[in-house]
Amino acid sequence: MADLHIEDFHQDVARILVALYNRFPQPAALFVSDLIGEHEPDAFGVPAPRHLACFSAMLWLADEGFLRYGDTIRQEAIDQACLSERAFVLLSRADQRERDPALPASIARQRATLAQQLRDALHSGSSSAVYDTVQRCFFTSVS
Template sequence: MADIHIEEFYKDAAIALVQLYGAFPRRVNLFVEDIAGPDEPDEFGLHSKRHMACFGTLLWLAEEGFLRYVDTIRQEALDQAVLTQEAFIRLSSPAPDALVQELSHPDDLAVEPLPPSLREDISSHIHLVRTALKSRHSLRIGHAVRATLFASK
């Protein structure tokens, strides 16, 4: 079993990538509270460890070339964030067939042959990430995010 902070990292990364993909190519503000949930700063104005971990995930995604942003809005959001070309291509590209079989919802893999366009859509990395998020199963989310972030180029 993975450490809880790693499971949260995968979930935060998945939500951020899905949000950015859904808005692509528009630039949007990525708010930590929309990803990790509400946070009340303490009496000193400091955010919780959970909030800061999510903010760190967003910064890490930027540092590793998955997204770009103009500025931070304190420690609450990334201003004008957008997927990089590499991230967009990776999310849009088909995942390996074995991974699609493992992570897809059973209804997606009907016995009857699917039209090529639909087959391509349900085999994309972004579809696998969305499906994993809908399942709310941390192992599936982690597997889908690892496959997406660390896919060979």
């Protein structure tokens, strides 16, 4: 049986990190619905499991030191969210092995960042590419 919740987690992490990187250093409200779309709550108003999973991924990233936030907005969003220094450095550092020597240095540097690799993986629609790139973020952050 496939661990679909783990695939979703990696997608969520990639979207969260890219969204915050795109707004860095400006703190922002980060809404679950902006990341994964609308998921209707059940008849009692309890958010959908997919919605709760994405919200939990935000909180987990904060607990693990990838982002900071001021407060939660119910279970809809985190407010005043911003990448931590650790995450910003991780995402903006260019991997020399990924640089394309045929490109101008500034473009090659930007394309070699983990932030751009996350964008490319999300854009590709490949779960494997997203998984591998997010794992690279996790492994790189602990070394």
